[in-house]
């Protein structure tokens with residue numbers, strides 16, 4: 209029988225990931241109520257899922273009062289998560305919570321405390337754990353073939369156009385309104401690091417951390433001579449500008465993410481109107497972004513090994529790369545494009561390819577895998593996230609990375625962890 213669930217936030221994740229899954233798998237998931245302050249999105253989702261107007265809410269507390277479904281999906285903006293998750297957990301609901309779980313480390317700790325007290329289950333959307341690719345990497349690290357990890361590097365390379373969409377023109381462009389970029393993009397990578405460390409060297413954790421980063425490119429003084437404030441106005445820089453919104457959003461071949469987020473009307477006229485009037489047509493140099501476009505994080509581990517995390521917003525294409533060098537072997541894993549995992553054993557021979565299942569869908573199959581695992585867990589199955597603490601380590605590391613960048617100091621992560629757990 210399908211699980212009955214309610215949704216907070218019918219935007220990109222709510223509609224296109226969770227809503228799309230429920231439409232594909234009505235035997236597993238059915239939405240019975242929705243809350244979103246945007247009336248158009250609320251009604252669109254309501255119509256798509258056969259939710260009567262009386263169960264479509266502007267304000268989420270009213271939904272919690274009115275609805276009795278045992279499962280809640282939270283896909284609202286970052287700053288809403290903690291309050292909504294705590295309220296739902298206090299009611300004993302099972303919660304699938306978009307990452308980051310909260311917009312500060314203190315609020316994340318509040319969510320953790322509520323999860324520990326609740327009879328409901330909390331899963332934070334670390335989708336990459338649920339991909340065949342990262343499961344294979346984790347399995348290889350758990351096999352012991354690497355030996356003891358010595359030097360680790362995780363890279364999160366965001367394509368320039370995706371950076372411009374989300375972190376210059378879009379939801380996460382202003383530090384005051386969103387979570388820091390290192391949290392937003394790399395809580396996944398910190399989660400993978402913590403998960404992989406546990407697999408390769410159980411008990412080894414990050415002890416100290418330092419970080420550097422800046423907003424290098426998207427500043428008014430770097431705008432080309434005579435650039436217009438909107439790409440829909442005549443702009444002498446357009447032919448050479450990689451960020452020309454007309455090229456990024458209007459071509460007939462431009463579909464899917466992120467194009468479908470600029471407007472609910474994706475006709476050529478609707479898109480052009482969105483660029484003329486909305487945030488995604490603004491010049492990237494004068495749009496007012498104040499968040500970093502690159503950042504590095506250096507970490508010392510309790511074993512004496514070291515790890516580096518690089519967040520780069522100026523890549524040609526979207527990839528994640530993980531390098532694990534151990535005392536017995538080396539792993540190179542590249543996720544994105546044609547994903548590959550290669551292992552080289554010290555005992556000789558060239559690198560061998562580690563097999564993993566091909567997966568379709570968002571985040572390399574992670575979106576689908578996450579929902580399936582969450583629903584399975586409601587039926588009693590064990591999952592990778594069975595402890596309420598599992599997701600918290602990534603948040604501890606990611607929020608600390610931003611604090612380390614802002615302070616310029618070396619943070620004692622052990623001490624901070626002890627303070628929260």
Ligand SMILES: NC(=O)c1ccc[n+]([C@@H]2O[C@H](COP(=O)([O-])OP(=O)(O)OC[C@H]3O[C@@H](n4cnc5c(N)ncnc54)[C@H](O)[C@@H]3O)[C@@H](O)[C@H]2O)c1
Nearest residue numbers: 216217218219220221243244246283284285286306307333
């Ligand atoms: N797991 C992942 O890999 C992943 C990927 C992308 C985004 N996210 C996270 O998902 C969340 C949603 O991102 P998105 O891209 O769908 O954003 P979005 O802006 O497309 O959608 C958010 C929706 O929430 C609605 N909303 C605003 N305030 C609300 C409130 N108080 N209650 C209920 N709804 C409210 C908005 O009107 C909007 O429709 C963010 O926290 C983001 O960080 C996670």
